[in-house]
Amino acid sequence: MIAVGLWFMNHAMESYSIGTLRRMGPGFFPAVLGGLIAVFGVLIALPAFFREGDPLGFEGRPFLMVCISIGVFAFVLERLGMVPAIFALVFCAAFAKPGPNLIENLALSVFLAISAVAVFIWGLGIPIQAFRWNI
Amino acid sequence: MEVFGDLLFGFQTAFSLQNLMYCFIGVFLGTFVGVLPGIGALATISMLLPLTFYVPPTTALIMLAGIYYGTQYGGSTASILMNLPGTPSSAVTCLDGYPMSNSGRAGVALFVTTLASFIGGSIGIVILTLFSPSLAEVALAFGPAEYFAMMLLGLVAASTLSQGSPVKGIAMVLAGLCLGMVGTDVQTGQQRYTFGIPELSDGFNLVAIAMGLFGVGEVIASVNKIRDQKADQRQKITFRSMVPTRDDWSRFWWPMLRGTGVGSFFGALPGTGTTISAFMAYAVEKKISKTPERFGKGAVEGVVSPEAANNAASQTAFIPTLTLGIPGDAVMALMLGAMIIAGVQPGPRLITEHPEIFWGLVASFWIGNVLLVILNLPLIGMWVKLLQIPYRFLFPSILMFIAIGVFSVNNNTFDIFMVLIFGVFGYFLMLLRFEPAPLLLGYILGPLMEEHLRRAMLLSRGDATVFVTRPISAAFIFVTTALLLWAIYAAIKGKINPKIDD
Numbered sequence: 001m002i003a004v005g006l007w008f009m010n011h012a013m014e015s016y017s018i019g020t021l022r023r024m025g026p027g028f029f030p031a032v033l034g035g036l037i038a039v040f041g042v043l044i045a046l047p048a049f050f051r052e053g054d055p056l057g058f059e060g061r062p063f064l065m066v067c068i069s070i071g072v073f074a075f076v077l078e079r080l081g082m083v084p085a086i087f088a089l090v091f092c093a094a095f096a097k098p099g100p101n102l103i104e105n106l107a108l109s110v111f112l113a114i115s116a117v118a119v120f121i122w123g124l125g126i127p128i129q130a131f132r133w134n135i
Numbered sequence: 136m137e138v139f140g141d142l143l144f145g146f147q148t149a150f151s152l153q154n155l156m157y158c159f160i161g162v163f164l165g166t167f168v169g170v171l172p173g174i175g176a177l178a179t180i181s182m183l184l185p186l187t188f189y190v191p192p193t194t195a196l197i198m199l200a201g202i203y204y205g206t207q208y209g210g211s212t213a214s215i216l217m218n219l220p221g222t223p224s225s226a227v228t229c230l231d232g233y234p235m236s237n238s239g240r241a242g243v244a245l246f247v248t249t250l251a252s253f254i255g256g257s258i259g260i261v262i263l264t265l266f267s268p269s270l271a272e273v274a275l276a277f278g279p280a281e282y283f284a285m286m287l288l289g290l291v292a293a294s295t296l297s298q299g300s301p302v303k304g305i306a307m308v309l310a311g312l313c314l315g316m317v318g319t320d321v322q323t324g325q326q327r328y329t330f331g332i333p334e335l336s337d338g339f340n341l342v343a344i345a346m347g348l349f350g351v352g353e354v355i356a357s358v359n360k361i362r363d364q365k366a367d368q369r370q371k372i373t374f375r376s377m378v379p380t381r382d383d384w385s386r387f388w389w390p391m392l393r394g395t396g397v398g399s400f401f402g403a404l405p406g407t408g409t410t411i412s413a414f415m416a417y418a419v420e421k422k423i424s425k426t427p428e429r430f431g432k433g434a435v436e437g438v439v440s441p442e443a444a445n446n447a448a449s450q451t452a453f454i455p456t457l458t459l460g461i462p463g464d465a466v467m468a469l470m471l472g473a474m475i476i477a478g479v480q481p482g483p484r485l486i487t488e489h490p491e492i493f494w495g496l497v498a499s500f501w502i503g504n505v506l507l508v509i510l511n512l513p514l515i516g517m518w519v520k521l522l523q524i525p526y527r528f529l530f531p532s533i534l535m536f537i538a539i540g541v542f543s544v545n546n547n548t549f550d551i552f553m554v555l556i557f558g559v560f561g562y563f564l565m566l567l568r569f570e571p572a573p574l575l576l577g578y579i580l581g582p583l584m585e586e587h588l589r590r591a592m593l594l595s596r597g598d599a600t601v602f603v604t605r606p607i608s609a610a611f612i613f614v615t616t617a618l619l620l621w622a623i624y625a626a627i628k629g630k631i632n633p634k635i636d637d
Binding site: 069073078089093112 | 351354355356358527528530531532534535537538539542548551552554555558559562
């Protein structure tokens with residue numbers, strides 16, 4: 001975080017004219033912000049060293065599968081359209097919990113695909129294609 | 136009375152078929168997500184933000200606001216029946232609501248909370264109606280210096296008074312401000328922090344940030360946390376079981392009014408929202424009670440007061456948002472974002488320039504609250520059934536709505552990847568116990584703050600003392616400094632006694 005703050009400030013100072021207080025350039029505000037962030041990074045990091053760490057409780061499986069499902073959705077959406085993308089998303093997401101039930105998820109995909117087409121395409125007229133072929 | 140004429144005008148707006156329908160959708164969805172644990176008003180409103188591009192601004196705001204106060208009603212249902220708060224602000228309701236349910240008085244608990252919510256909400260609306268126009272008039276005299284100082288106060292208040300460590304809160308606000316800098320500089324047209332990516336020249340997409348932080352992050356965190364469990368089916372909620380005894384009534388009115396008072400006050404302050412109001416109201420009630428030992432074992436006061444408070448707060452929270460353009464919490468920040476997207480400039484001129492939005496919204500609050508009573512009392516059985524939808528069906532649906540929603544903003548898969556990045560970011564923030572809400576506030580207020588700061592400096596010819604020499608601005612700065620000092624004090628105290636720092 002300290003690093004990010006310093007980088008933000010540095011970038012602002014190097015790339016944009018800071019100007020004077022009277023005529024502030026586009027770099028002034030970000031530069032100050034970057035400095036403040038670095039200060040707060042120190043404020044947070046220092047006490048953290050003196051404290052006993054408690055476990056973070058990071059859960060890899062849901063994290064990975066949720067990310068993959070969204071990524072896959074975007075990928076399939078561009079190439080095959082919305083309905084296949086929904087199927088892909090639901091099946092990937094199902095693996096976030098152990099022991100997915102494939103039949104249940106198939107039913108859920110069908111239900112979601114129908115409601116999504118009804119709400120987004122017919123209801124709101126969002127320009128998105130249910131099916132397409134563009135690989 | 137001029138107010139009545141304006142209100143009448145508001146009702147004319149709100150009673151159009153389209154607005155009524157969206158108001159209903161809003162409160163319905165609000166109750167729905169309020170009842171369901173694991174998804175709250177923030178995630179829902181950010182999911183529905185893209186839909187607001189397709190309807191007029193008044194209608195959109197009516198719907199989004201309906202979700203917001205609808206969750207306050209729905210949240211108590213899960214608290215009482217399952218000891219699982221549907222929303223953070225109804226966490227206190229569990230303390231006495233669940234014991235009531237265990238002793239076979241779930242019906243009474245649901246009835247009194249709905250009634251208290253309705254009356255608390257109504258009083259909140261009256262306060263909103265009476266105070267907003269005059270406050271907006273005062274605010275018209277504000278110059279850029281006052282605006283900057285006021286926003287500073289709002290951000291500092293939001294970050295120091297929220298749950299969790301104030302230092303982390305302020306750091307989150309700063310991070311939000313930095314994110315707000317991305318894009319084209321308004322005054323010079325220079326591209327900042329875009330790294331030549333054309334999609335970033337308009338800045339980060341608000342919808343992508345909000346959905347990533349509150350939607351995706353929340354889903355990742357809840358997948359394993361929320362156990363699918365059955366709602367308490369032992370007792371049927373019938374109308375007969377809802378009738379409170381005379382003893383209940385005698386414990387109803389005063390706690391309700393006190394809760395409303397506490398809620399209205401904290402709701403109207405920038406930075407403190409419904410959750411803090413509910414906790415404060417419970418604390419007040421317990422302190423002044425002659426029999427504090429009854430609390431936690433099913434005391435009627437312990438459910439009535441916090442529920443009245445969080446509903447009153449959810450209405451008065453609109454005061455700073457609509458009159459000053461300063462959001463009190465993250466939900467209000469999203470509402471402001473929705474206004475800006477719809478091309479409506481929030482601020483003191485909103486009431487005079489867009490009376491249909493202000494008065495229509497106020498009138499829709501009345502309609503929405505009446506609808507909510509209908510939804511929550513006779514139809515309570517339906518919500519109880521809904522509590523049984525397992526989360527393994529829910530979270531893929533949420534992810535789908537997020538993905539399609541963010542795509543529809545610009546018809547661009549780039550935004551879906553942005554959601555992904557912010558989702559990962561949001562999840563790690565949650566793991567490290569940073570509150571994402573102040574970040575969103577900072578993101579929305581950042582560009583406005585920078586603009587006002589530069590304008591103030593331009594007007595004062597580079598004289599930075601302008602913030603302390605103008606009385607209103609000086610007052611804001613004074614309160615801000617006091618809050619910061621308090622935060623530093625709390626941080627030091629927390630270091631000596633780490634148990635407090637939670």
